[in-house]
Amino acid sequence: MYKLHKTMLTMLGAALLLATGVAQAQTAPASTAMPAASTAMPAAPAAMPAASTPMPVAPAATHKPPAVVHAQFTTAVSERVPADDVSTLDSSHDQVFFFSVLKDAAGQTITHRWEFNGKTMAEVKFEPKADHWRVWSSKKLMPDQTGTWTVEVLDGSGNVLMSKSFDYTRAQTADMQATPKGKQSHNKHKVQPQASQSATTMAPATSTGATPPLN
Numbered sequence: 001m002y003k004l005h006k007t008m009l010t011m012l013g014a015a016l017l018l019a020t021g022v023a024q025a026q027t028a029p030a031s032t033a034m035p036a037a038s039t040a041m042p043a044a045p046a047a048m049p050a051a052s053t054p055m056p057v058a059p060a061a062t063h064k065p066p067a068v069v070h071a072q073f074t075t076a077v078s079e080r081v082p083a084d085d086v087s088t089l090d091s092s093h094d095q096v097f098f099f100s101v102l103k104d105a106a107g108q109t110i111t112h113r114w115e116f117n118g119k120t121m122a123e124v125k126f127e128p129k130a131d132h133w134r135v136w137s138s139k140k141l142m143p144d145q146t147g148t149w150t151v152e153v154l155d156g157s158g159n160v161l162m163s164k165s166f167d168y169t170r171a172q173t174a175d176m177q178a179t180p181k182g183k184q185s186h187n188k189h190k191v192q193p194q195a196s197q198s199a200t201t202m203a204p205a206t207s208t209g210a211t212p213p214l215n
Helices: 001-028 181-200
Strands: 067-074 088-090 095-103 110-118 120-126 132-140 147-154 161-167 206-211
Touching: 067 132, 067 161, 095 110, 095 147, 095 161, 110 132, 120 132
Parallel strands: 088 161
Antiparallel strands: 067 095, 095 132, 110 120, 110 147, 132 206, 147 161
8 A cells, every 4th residue: 555655656746747847848948049130231322323414515616607798789989888879870880899798707708709691700809807897899891891790799618698780781971972974883893892802801800898897
């Protein structure tokens, strides 16, 4: 009886020890790994933002084409100013001027080309020294060179900037002169060679001025 009681106590004690071990195992903290980093490593700094606008580029230099802002035929030029504006001239005048005002023509060669009835008779070249410049040329006229005279203004490349014409007519006073028939026939014979010569050996146009505008 005593042995049985001792055996039961022993088994009860073992059971208590086993229960105590299990309880300790359940309440004991589990082994922990290395704590994770609370925060990730900071990312590399962002690249510098691109400039919102590119650096300004200097504009390419542009050269304005020359232009003729005014032109006229006149019987004279005084103090850089044309005396009158003619579109018709009679043969009582033996000289005519072409006056022109140029813009943006500095450093270029400008030409006055004189034409008679579609034929080039003379060319006068100018070298303006400023962007606003006045130039004029003149032409000697023969009494028998009646018809249409034209002046073209050309730039350095030969482009026509403008053209202007006037009519050269026979003077009425010359037609009204009374001449005997014999002398009239003789004069006609003398004039014909002169007309033929002037048609082949024209007096060239001459440059008479190239100046800046008046203030």
